[in-house]
Amino acid sequence: RKEVEQDPGPFNVPEGATVAFNCTYSNSASQSFFWYRQDCRKEPKLLMSVYSSGNEDGRFTAQLNRASQYISLLIRDSKLSDSATYLCVVMDTGFQKLVFGTGTRLLVSP
């Protein structure tokens, strides 16, 4: 079983739609959680950290459920520029060792 599992997609949505991605992780001792965004043939960039209380950054909302070991990302009012691969990332204990999911691809169409 992979440490971090995501639906690879692609998710095809029209502009203005709301889309949600889910992710599960297997290590209950994981400390920190993130969503990174990766554009085609580019490096990953931090989109947002995910906190137990849930957090929001503009059109993006992230939730963490430690009991179910589940992380989610909600994107409201999708833009063409949101088209990218969204990586669910978990940080294990000790050194900032990031464990990456394989990513979920989002395609937003006009």
Next chain:
Amino acid sequence: NAGVTQTPKFQVLKTGQSMTLQCAQDMNHEYMSWYRQDPGMGLRLIHYSVGAGITDQGEVPNGYNVSRSTTEDFPLRLLSAAPSQTSVYFCASSYPTLGGRGYEQFFGPGTRLTVL
């Protein structure tokens, strides 16, 4: 700030050749890491360093060496290239402490390596 820079951007090697992928950062970050990204696998940690003179192995270290003589530079050496090392390699750096956005790692633009 240039951030994290990597050279070369592209490289083709023959099996058995050796080479060094360069990584540098100008943000005075203590932590630096090397990852490889393969289709369907996600990014995987090769080696990491928590400061100058200190390195350790990650998840997939075989066939690679690293050193960290300065805070800024963290080169990755392929000792004897194999086709299984065909991949995209990313270097990353970060502060060891919690920042405003959490433990944010900054990635370089990547090196696309093909081993024939």
